[in-house]
Amino acid sequence: MNYIGIDIGGTNLKAGLVDEMGNLLATKKIKVSQISDNDSLVWTLVSLIQDLCQATDVPIGQIASVGVGVPGTVEIHSGAILYTCNLPLQNVPLRKLFHRYLPMPLLIENDANCAALAEYHVGAGRESKRFITITLGTGIGGGIIHNGKIYHGANGMAGEVGHMSIEMGGEPCPCGRRGCWERYASATALKRLTSRVLAEHPDSILRTVVDENAGHVSGQSAFIAARRGDPVGQSICHTYIAYLADGIANLINLFQPDTLAIGGGVSNEEDKSLLLPLRREVERLTIPCSEDKRTKIVKVELGNQAGIIGAALLGKKKRV
Numbered sequence: 640m641n642y643i644g645i646d647i648g649g650t651n652l653k654a655g656l657v658d659e660m661g662n663l664l665a666t667k668k669i670k671v672s673q674i675s676d677n678d679s680l681v682w683t684l685v686s687l688i689q690d691l692c693q694a695t696d697v698p699i700g701q702i703a704s705v706g707v708g709v710p711g712t713v714e715i716h717s718g719a720i721l722y723t724c725n726l727p728l729q730n731v732p733l734r735k736l737f738h739r740y741l742p743m744p745l746l747i748e749n750d751a752n753c754a755a756l757a758e759y760h761v762g763a764g765r766e767s768k769r770f771i772t773i774t775l776g777t778g779i780g781g782g783i784i785h786n787g788k789i790y791h792g793a794n795g796m797a798g799e800v801g802h803m804s805i806e807m808g809g810e811p812c813p814c815g816r817r818g819c820w821e822r823y824a825s826a827t828a829l830k831r832l833t834s835r836v837l838a839e840h841p842d843s844i845l846r847t848v849v850d851e852n853a854g855h856v857s858g859q860s861a862f863i864a865a866r867r868g869d870p871v872g873q874s875i876c877h878t879y880i881a882y883l884a885d886g887i888a889n890l891i892n893l894f895q896p897d898t899l900a901i902g903g904g905v906s907n908e909e910d911k912s913l914l915l916p917l918r919r920e921v922e923r924l925t926i927p928c929s930e931d932k933r934t935k936i937v938k939v940e941l942g943n944q945a946g947i948i949g950a951a952l953l954g955k956k957k958r959v
């Protein structure tokens with residue numbers, strides 16, 4: 640059988656057809672701006688599915704399920720999109736509308752959970768049973784897989800790892816709380832930290848690195864300066880990794896996954912700059928256990944396609 644995954648992104652609605660092994664056989668995309676109401680959304684999904692089947696010569700009857708990954712709030716049991724910032728729609732009973740046109744199961748899931756599921760099936764977590772991904776971006780997204788299933792909590796809202804507090808009364812967060820982990824350890828937080836320290840050290844190598852990048856502070860600036868021997872850059876990396884480790888240690892102490900994978904642009908830094916010092920710091924902060932039982936901290940493997948692949952695999956059970 641084959642599976643179709645659809646990822647509702649900020650610019651494009653991307654769809655892909657995946658085989659039993661999780662291989663992406665074809666992809667299609669359409670601009671999200673073309674979707675204005677419930678009907679146009681459902682029609683877009685149906686036509687993307689037909690296009691993918693045509694492109695791969697897979698009969699539509701061979702599609703076991705269709706999965707949709709949504710950034711926002713979804714109702715997984717009824718298959719409804721409650722809210723997403725990427726579409727001008729609310730409370731869309733997507734599964735009900737979809738079944739007017741096509742009969743196969745339609746599953747809906749939060750996009751961070753889809754990415755985690757993809758890594759779990761065919762990426763960094765394929766040897767795992769208990770697996771967590773975190774994505775370092777504007778915030779920190781998370782997906783928790785427990786005994787082969789996405790952990791949803793009682794109401795479908797579990798896994799918001801970026802909003803666990805690591806500093807009571809700390810920096811305010813748009814969620815309404817203070818001290819949330821993502822205010823210190825997201826890619827955006829790293830840029831903010833870099834800018835703040837840069838202002839205090841106008842003669843640093845970091846300043847040169849930023850000037851070489853047209854004055855633009857990026858998530859890489861401090862790592863580049865650190866590699867050139869800049870103590871200012873090294874100190875930023877050290878602080879950032881300490882914040883990252885603090886939240887990861889919380890997750891490990893709570894869930895003890897066998898593997899925890901890190902994604903997002905920051906995770907592309909070379910291992911000796913990020914992963915190795917991070918592992919050392921996490922080991923220091925977590926409850927001691929023997930090396931063979933310790934959570935493996937690794938990088939994600941699937942990149943940008945994880946959302947589509949994970950959405951597609953919502954309908955598939957892992958064979959472990």
Ligand SMILES: [Zn+2]
Pocket residue numbers: 801802812813814815816819
């Ligand atoms: Zn928050």
